[in-house]
Amino acid sequence: MAEGEKKRPINRLKTMYPLRALVDGMYERAVEAGQEGKPVAWCMVNWWGGDAILRAMEVAAVYPEDYGAVCAAFGAAPAYLAQADSDGFPSHMCGYARNCLGYAARMKELGAIPPEAPMGGMPKPTLLLSSGYFCDTRYKWFQALGRYLDAPVWVLEMPHPGVKESRLEGVREHNIKFLVAELREFIAFLEWLLDRKMDWDKLAEIIDDTIEMNRVWYEVNELRKARPCPMHSRDFWSSMPASLYMAADPKVTTGLYRQMYEEVKSMVANHRGAIGEEKYRLAFAELPPWHSLKFFDQLAERGWNFVIESWAYHPPKPIDLSQVSDPLERVANLTYQYFSGYFEDAYNTGDWWGYFAHPYLELVQEYQCDGIVLHPLLTCRTATNHLMVVQDQLMSKLKVPSLVIEGDIVDLNLFDPAEALRKAETFEETMSHYRQVRKEAGMAW
Amino acid sequence: MAYFMGIDIGSGTSKGVVTRDGEVLAYHLLPSGANYRAAAEKLRAELLAKAKLSSQDIAYTVATGQGSASVPYSDGQVTDIRCCARGISKIFPSARTVIDVQAQSSQVIRLGERGQVVNFVVSEKCAAGSGRFLEVIANVLQVELEDIGPLSLKSKRPVAFTTGCAVFGESEAISRVAEGNAKEDILAGVHQALADKISTLVERVGLEKDCTISGGGALDIGLVRSIEEKLSLKLLVPPQPQLVTALGAAIMAEEMAA
Numbered sequence: 001m002a003e004g005e006k007k008r009p010i011n012r013l014k015t016m017y018p019l020r021a022l023v024d025g026m027y028e029r030a031v032e033a034g035q036e037g038k039p040v041a042w043c044m045v046n047w048w049g050g051d052a053i054l055r056a057m058e059v060a061a062v063y064p065e066d067y068g069a070v071c072a073a074f075g076a077a078p079a080y081l082a083q084a085d086s087d088g089f090p091s092h093m094c095g096y097a098r099n100c101l102g103y104a105a106r107m108k109e110l111g112a113i114p115p116e117a118p119m120g121g122m123p124k125p126t127l128l129l130s131s132g133y134f135c136d137t138r139y140k141w142f143q144a145l146g147r148y149l150d151a152p153v154w155v156l157e158m159p160h161p162g163v164k165e166s167r168l169e170g171v172r173e174h175n176i177k178f179l180v181a182e183l184r185e186f187i188a189f190l191e192w193l194l195d196r197k198m199d200w201d202k203l204a205e206i207i208d209d210t211i212e213m214n215r216v217w218y219e220v221n222e223l224r225k226a227r228p229c230p231m232h233s234r235d236f237w238s239s240m241p242a243s244l245y246m247a248a249d250p251k252v253t254t255g256l257y258r259q260m261y262e263e264v265k266s267m268v269a270n271h272r273g274a275i276g277e278e279k280y281r282l283a284f285a286e287l288p289p290w291h292s293l294k295f296f297d298q299l300a301e302r303g304w305n306f307v308i309e310s311w312a313y314h315p316p317k318p319i320d321l322s323q324v325s326d327p328l329e330r331v332a333n334l335t336y337q338y339f340s341g342y343f344e345d346a347y348n349t350g351d352w353w354g355y356f357a358h359p360y361l362e363l364v365q366e367y368q369c370d371g372i373v374l375h376p377l378l379t380c381r382t383a384t385n386h387l388m389v390v391q392d393q394l395m396s397k398l399k400v401p402s403l404v405i406e407g408d409i410v411d412l413n414l415f416d417p418a419e420a421l422r423k424a425e426t427f428e429e430t431m432s433h434y435r436q437v438r439k440e441a442g443m444a445w
Numbered sequence: 446m447a448y449f450m451g452i453d454i455g456s457g458t459s460k461g462v463v464t465r466d467g468e469v470l471a472y473h474l475l476p477s478g479a480n481y482r483a484a485a486e487k488l489r490a491e492l493l494a495k496a497k498l499s500s501q502d503i504a505y506t507v508a509t510g511q512g513s514a515s516v517p518y519s520d521g522q523v524t525d526i527r528c529c530a531r532g533i534s535k536i537f538p539s540a541r542t543v544i545d546v547q548a549q550s551s552q553v554i555r556l557g558e559r560g561q562v563v564n565f566v567v568s569e570k571c572a573a574g575s576g577r578f579l580e581v582i583a584n585v586l587q588v589e590l591e592d593i594g595p596l597s598l599k600s601k602r603p604v605a606f607t608t609g610c611a612v613f614g615e616s617e618a619i620s621r622v623a624e625g626n627a628k629e630d631i632l633a634g635v636h637q638a639l640a641d642k643i644s645t646l647v648e649r650v651g652l653e654k655d656c657t658i659s660g661g662g663a664l665d666i667g668l669v670r671s672i673e674e675k676l677s678l679k680l681l682v683p684p685q686p687q688l689v690t691a692l693g694a695a696i697m698a699e700e701m702a703a
Contacts, residue, residue, distance in 0.1 A: 401564065419567075426526040429562045 009300035015260035026247040033060035034123025043129040051246035056203035068096035072290035074118035095410030097141040104148040135382040162355030179332035204327035209250035214315035228273025233306035279303025283372040311359040317341040356386040368445035451694025454512030457548035460691040471496035481512030505702035507694040532693030534560025541653035546662025597667030600633035640671035657681040659689040
């Protein structure tokens with residue numbers, strides 16, 4: 001470290017930077033494709049099936065959900081939110097959607113990428129790939145977007161397996177068939193729209209690489225159970241988009257995750273943590289306030305190490321798909337595993353009280369957290385409505401306390417960092433108290 | 446002989462306490478105004494004068510409250526939630542729940558046996574359930590703040606408020622006045638709306654007896670009664686509820702100096 005240079009409170013992983021750069025490259029490639037008249041898709045997170053197909057068909061993809069986080073982090077979101085407000089979208093609607101619709105409205109007004117758009121912006125799409133999973137906004141958002149951008153919208157449907165009926169005989173097989181059929185239909189649509197044929201060998205290779213990418217990424221996160229934890233949530237959030245959004249060739253991404261695995265493994269071996277002194281191990285529930293990530297530096301200075309985050313942004317638990325011959329069936333299984341794999345424990349224990357909430361019990365226990373920060377997103381019901389159940393269950397079953405800090409992923413006006421810090425300082429006393437309670441109860445941490 | 450100082454710079458009122466051996470030697474309150482630093486300086490001068498001490502006599506000062514960063518002479522800052530917990534525990538060692546009704550927000554704190562914070566919940570950015578709501582309504586009705594409580598107790602038919610929101614509450618209060626409702630009935634309705642909001646916080650944090658109330662809101666007997674009715678219990682009210690957090694800050698000062 002150079003003389004006079006202030007030490008950063010969080011030791012960022014070196015191998016995180018090239019993974020984060022893949023996302024920059026994703027936007028650059030899409031802009032270039034747009035300029036060259038090549039097809040571009042705006043996609044929702046679709047858990048790899050749609051991504052793999054687009055990549056095999058050589059369609060450059062960008063992700064408005066990720067772009068919402070980018071705009072928030074670069075300070076560009078307020079102008080797009082204001083644009084959406086003036087177009088009549090209610091301010092309690094999803095921050096990602098409002099940011100995107102505001103961006104699209106501005107793009108339509110200018111007839112080009114807005115000059116102030118961060119990361120070079122998202123070019124005009126050839127198609128919009130939507131998904132019905134997770135929330136109603138995701139349906140209506142792209143429907144509205146199609147009108148602004150004059151682009152066709154394709155909805156990739158997915159089953160919702162987080163109910164006990166999904167354990168009935170034959171349901172899994174039925175759902176996989178449904179997913180495969182959806183993917184086949186999407187391929188047929190793309191072949192018609194782009195007037196070109198699918199390269200099935202190429203698709204199979206991309207799918208296999210995607211499965212491996214997720215497996216390695218999963219193994220990286222397993223290493224974070226170590227004390228002290230070598231990888232902070234900020235590194236997770238910086239590295240996550242590369243795979244969640246399939247920002248690059250999955251073979252390249254896998255290579256970078258392998259490098260990250262080696263770096264983290266070496267830190268574990270040398271007992272090096274992500275922060276100076278790990279006084280408290282924390283979990284973070286739901287997406288962070290992208291506009292205020294410096295807040296985590298302040299907490300790191302107090303000894304807070306965020307060691308695990310919402311399962312919903314993590315890769316699926318690995319499964320053996322070597323016996324599944326059809327590539328579409330393989331990727332459908334991967335997608336289905338993402339939805340159902342984290343619920344296995346809930347299924348097995350008969351805890352049906354909330355399939356979204358239950359995985360937190362497992363994570364908090366495995367990563368030995370002293371507390372969890374719950375970040376109810378004031379513009380997202382889906383990401384919020386299970387958090388109070390998480391709070392209650394963690395306390396009653398594990399004696400782990402929760403700190404609720406309200407905010408939003410995009411809208412800075414809904415987050416109060418001073419108030420959040422005030423509560424965090426108080427919460428340290430609460431965490432210390434329950435550490436003693438767990439000790440007296442003979443619990444492992 | 447060691448003396449300790451606790452300074453609580455709230456959005457409405459600044460409070461200070463000087464202690465010796467854990468006992469209050471002097472206290473003072475003044476309006477915070479728009480300059481927290483000036484309020485903090487004036488508060489110290491008044492406290493030292495009352496205690497007949499000089500600034501060198503104070504071994505350690507803890508600042509708390511919204512303006513805690515504006516106390517230039519503090520040795521440390523502690524959150525108002527922790528200070529409130531320590532303060533109430535000193536006054537009522539049996540207390541396990543505190544309802545703290547401040548000017549801008551309300552908070553409910555669960556305490557451990559040693560006055561430590563076991564759980565807490567804050568009313569977030571919304572002013573519903575805070576003293577500010579009462580101030581807004583008092584202004585509409587042109588009633589002095591200290592008269593709100595006694596006047597509301599005369600109510601025979603409390604008006605039902607549909608909101609606990611300080612912003613919408615103002616326009617709703619104006620509508621109730623226009624309908625010809627008596628001031629005491631409107632005030633009793635406001636207290637019920639506040640008690641409803643506060644009880645949801647209590648439920649969130651988990652009620653454990655003894656339950657106490659602190660902050661400026663505890664000076665309003667009408668509000669205290671409404672909360673008691675809503676929770677079906679008797680609240681312990683300290684003699685000077687506004688000073689609880691400053692007292693806790695002084696106790697923390699003693700702990701931190703040790």
